[in-house]
Amino acid sequence: MKNMASILAIAAFAVSGCATTGDTAMTAAPTTAPAATSQSSDLAELVDEVRIPYDVFTLPNGLTTVVHTDRKAPLVAVSVWYDVGSKHEPKGKTGFAHLFEHLMFNGSENADGDFFEPLQQVGATGFNGTTNADRTNYFETVPTAAIDRVLMLESDRMGYLLGAVTQEKLDNQRGVVQNEKRRGDNQPYGLLRYEVNENIFPRGHPYFHSTIGSMDDLNAASLEDVKNWFKDHYGPNNAVLVLAGDIDVATAKEKVAKWFGAIPRGDDVVDPEITVPQLAADKEKIIKDQVSTTRIFRMWPIPGETSADSTLLSLAQTTLGGLASSRLDNALVRGKGLAVSVSSWAWTNEDAGVFIVQADLKPGVERATLEAALDEEVAKFIAEGPSADELARSKTSIVSGALGGLESVGGFGGKAVTLAEGELYHDDPGHYRKQLEQLVAATPASVRSVVQKWLAKPRFALVVEPGERTEGGENRGGAFTDTTGMGLNAAPLEYYCNPEYCNPEELGTTSYQDRSQLPAVGQLTDLDFPDIERATLSNGMQVYFARRDAVPKVSVRVVFDAGYTADSRDAMGVQSLMLQTMDEGTKTLDATQFAIAQERLGASINGFANLDDTSFQLSALSTRLAPSLDLLADFIRNPGFRADDLGRVRAQQLNRIAAEKKSPGAAGYRALSQIVYGDHPYGIPGSGLGDATAVEVATPATLEAAHDAWIRPDNAQVFVVGDTTLAEAVRLLEASFGDWKAPATPAPTKNFDAPIPAPDARIVLINRPNSPQSVILGARVLDNRGSDDNTTLYAANEVLGGSFLSRINMNLRETKGWSYGSRSSVSSSKDRLAYIIQAEVQADRTGDSILELEKEVTNFVGDYGVTADELERTVNGNVRELPGQFETSGAVLGGIVNIVKYDRPDNYYETIADKYRALSAEAIADVAARNFVYDDIVYVVVGDAEVVLPQLEKTGLPVEVREMEQ
Structure with a gap:
């Protein structure tokens, strides 16, 4: 169901996923921080960097093609988007769009067999397909020399599919989809998708049923049903093709006409009429699930991606619960200490969506207390809206995230996705620019106005409590829609187009191509891995550097030989607890101040670990690298480790340990690692969350000892990749890390000599x-x-x-x-x-x-x-x-x-x-x-x-x- 359309919304969703789960006491921001008004010109400059030049042409059969040229690598992203999703499914046919997504990977008339075979043969990366309420897409990034082969495959499943769809394939993929449904249902909080759809959207609404559909409808799908579904929805006039990467418009024009031109136009797709629902009154529901903690939700119907309010709502959800310094974090996690985590986010479809606020109850707190405080904070936000500074930080964080997304031409969120969504939902591949301009122009008053417009209305309150489920998902996901109220699409669309390339009359009708065998793959270009440059800081820290200037950003990772195996067996989880508590700020910046400093810089800093290493990573704008590196150095070298912070972080980690024990996959791995590795350092939970007893007794002194022992310059390596030079990187690293001296005590070591248990098959x-x-x-x-x-x-x-x-x-x-x-x-x-x-x-x-x-x-x-x-x-x-x-x-x-x-x-x-x-x-x-x-x-x-x-x-x-x- 999730459809965070456009580069702006993707970036906003990425920001919302970074909400902190820490809870230090809230203090004033540093007085040296720049005022919000001083950031506006910088933001405009950043937005100016977010550009994806493109051209559009349309074949006589209605296929619209968007082309973006990017010569940084010998790769082309191919992305085909069909304007068909679960909202098009009538009663009794739920899950058909998603089921057909699976069937279209099982071969076509001229390329029978699994499509992953020829894609893997040519070295495709990032290849997959997805379905949501509004659309179905297929995408892959391939070597330039393989473009004809991939276009033949994509055109073959568009125009020459049905002869390859058999009862055997249908039965098989029906089973796969049903197990995909069971897999989702089996997870903690796995029934949420049904609760959202069924309580926000009324029966009869196209968004009422889930994209996965119902078991009964999937069981009832006949071969004739699915073939008719394809005939009704998958014509070239109902599709957008995007080619992004090492290709020009003239080449694209020739190849697209060659492979797709002979496919006949299909029937015009009938779109349902969709309105944003209105809840008549507040409603509440409590359900039980195999979860570790009570989770509280507040949900409101909101307009979809095509609404003018969409961008402002993205800013609202980022400010309220998306930023690390968000309102909800400051009040409920760091402030009152009622929740272990909070966030706000949105399921945004093309025509309507849901604004969601959620909070996980802290153990020992009464649910009613958290609910009252959560409702109070939301009401305050509705009444006041964001401050100018909050809004400025939200804007900078979103735009910085958008810049990072521009480096990839394809995959789940690259430039091809941005162009396709703009064309499919807005008839404009460049719609992302309009959203960014709207973002820059947004004011606290405009955001407040849209929040009051949508969130002051009745809402759905859902509570998920630990316990045995009263029902599963086997009998849920179906629809109650019919085909009444659906009308034909509006008049044919007009597209922006470079007249030099895209006059449809010039393309003509292409003759049928030879599809008896796959086109040959041309001369392939081997990998040219960037040169690794090296340097040594004055304190002995080794620096490894590679230049990449596709986007104005720099990534820095400082790696320490530590990891979860640095924990002794009686202190499992300390390394993880140390990292989480470091997120609560430094000796001079508390968690809120630290988060605000990152947001103002458009930077992102985080610590993470695996079994072997503990790492700290910075993603920074190249124009703000110096202050970003200073912030990274402060984070690594001077953690606060305040007792109050540790107390709250401890509760969060204990909650994650409890959640891990409830998740079927995570619980299995916790047991498996100990069984097969025994007393070897790897015989611990790979998540690093460790043992609840060790986490409960850890003190600030415990964390300081772990930090001093392992996080030291003579145990570190620095890696820098991005839009800078080695000389500049070394100069800035010297300023931020050069005076960091190693202690006199020797660095600790890990013992991997412990015997592995003899295999005992069982x-x-x-x-x-x-x-x-x-x-x-x-x-x-x-x-x-x-x-x-x-x-x-x-x-x-x-x-x-x-x-x-x-x-x-x-x-x-x-x-x-x-x-x-x-x-x-x-x-x-x-x-x-x-x-x-x-x-x-x-x-x-x-x-x-x-x-x-x-x-x-x-x-x-x-x-x-x-x-x-x-x-x-x-x-x-x-x-x-x-x-x-x-x-x-x-x-x-x-x-x-x-x-x-x-x-x-x-x-x-x-x-x-x-x-x-x-x-x-x-x-x-x-x-x-x-x-x-x-x-x-x-x-x-x-x-x-x-x-x-x-x-x-x-x-x-x-x-x-x-x-x-x-």
Whole structure:
């Protein structure tokens, strides 16, 4: 359902996802901070940087194509958006749009077979498809030389699909979609989507039912039904094609006409008439769920993406509960200490949406107390609106996020998405500019006015409390709509177009192209990984730098050899608690002041860890790098560790530990890591949240000791990627970190010599009653370490379970239809790696699924090793996707970190292509036989023991039953 259309809304949603969960006492902002009025000119300059030049042309059959040229890499993002979503579904046909999204990946008349196969062969990255209430899209980023092949595939499923849609494919994908529904329903708070739809939108409203649909409607879908659905909705005149990247308009014009021109125009799609609903009066509902804490929601119907109020509502939700310094955080988390977390966000569809405020109850607080305080703060915001300074910070944060999104040409949120949404929803690919201009012009009064217009109306109050569910999602998601009130679209649309390229009369009618075989892939360009430059600060800190100037931003990561394995076994969770408490500010800035400082700079600073490393990352505007680095240095070097802050952060981490124990996947991994690694440092929960007892007894002195021991300059490395130079980066780093001296005590070390438990193949069943799916996890510890050359090992895993086309996924998902997704992986860490299997399957097929996993693993290491086709796909995919993997600065930063962490040569990613080209079936078979030893695999299954236990007893493996951790 979520449709945060446009670059502005995507950025606002990203900002809202960063809301702090800390709760220090609120104090005044630093007097040295710039006033809001002084930021307006800077903001205008920033907005001027957010530009995506484009041209548009339209074929005679109605297909609209938007083209953006970006030559930074030999890549083209291809994105096809159809104006069909779940709002178009009448009663009895819910879930059809999403079901057809799945079917359109299963092959077409001239390319029968799974579409992921040819996409992986050409090295596509970021390829997928999604459906929401308003539209369906398909997208991939491919090497420039593969553009004809991809356009042939996209045009074939647009114009030549139905002959390849069979009853077998329908039955299979119906099962996959139903397991996708079960997977969502099985999560804590998994019924929220139904509650929002059914209580905000009245019966008969096109947004009343969920995009996933109802089980009954999916079961009833016939082959004739789905074919008619395609005929009615997927014509070229109901689609937008975006090509963004290493392509010009003249080339695009020729190729699009060649591949799409002969597809006949379809019927005009009938759009439902949609209004923003009005609740007659406040209404409230309390439900039970397998959750760790009570969550309180307040929801209001609001207009959709096409409304003039949309931008102002984005600013409102960012200010109220989206920023780290938001009103709700300051009042309810940092101030009164009633909630462990708060946020405000929006589900925004094309025609209507929902403004949502939520708060998680702090243990020991009465729900009525938090509800009253939450309602009071919302009422105050409705009455007063944002202050000028709050609004200025919201604007800067949103625009900074938008700039970061411009670096990617495709994927889920790149430039192609921005252009497609503008064209589809506003008949204007450049609509994002209008939204940004509206954002700059917004005033506290204009935001207050729109808030009062929509949030002063009746609202829906939902409370989700811990307990057994009274109902699941099996019988929910259906519609009560009919086809009355629907009319034909308005007159044909007119598009902005460069007259040099896009006169429709000049395109003519293209003759049918030869589709008997896929077009050849042209000459491919190997990866040119950026040069890594090095320097050493005066205090000995090593600096690694790569220049990337596609956007005016710089990313900095300071990495310390610490991580969750820095915790002793009697202090598990301290490293995580230290990081969370550091978010509460420095010795001179409390949490609110620290958040405000970031927002004014358009910067983002956060700390995170994995098993091996603790890292601190800065995303900064290149024009504000100096003060941003000063803020990062203060954050790393001078944490506040105030007792009051720790008390509140402790409550938050204890809440996250409790939530982890309620989530089926997270609970399974908590058990699995300890079972297979034992006393080895990796035998701890991978989340790093640790043990509640250790978290409860930690003091500020505990955190200071952990910080002083591990966060020190002689244990650090600095990585910088972006729009600056090494000389400038070193100059600024010297100013912020150069005087940081290492203590006289030696740096601590970690002991990886602890023995790994001998494998004991069995099933540990964790009982989670009323689970419609079971989570199956299996693992064995390998002899390999992260610094080894694991190319062949990763290739073997990719064939067996590491990709969509892998044997495990194709069996349980694409053949059996028992799972939405099943996979295997090899962990990524410095010391002993693990081979891990994960499958989420419908509960009544748990035992059968384990038997199928056994068959796939044993066959692969036995007589049915890698085939010639699998070897070719693995080699081609991994070689050809390298340029796409490193399109963005963030990806380059991660690559350099890995090169240094695992002691690789600087040209590692440029030489890895030859390693893949040299792979043989024999080498893969050898590494698989040594590592994928089925008799050593230990399973953890999280599911309903009453349903699952009788099935597991038939697998031949010993079964141990445990209850969920409390």
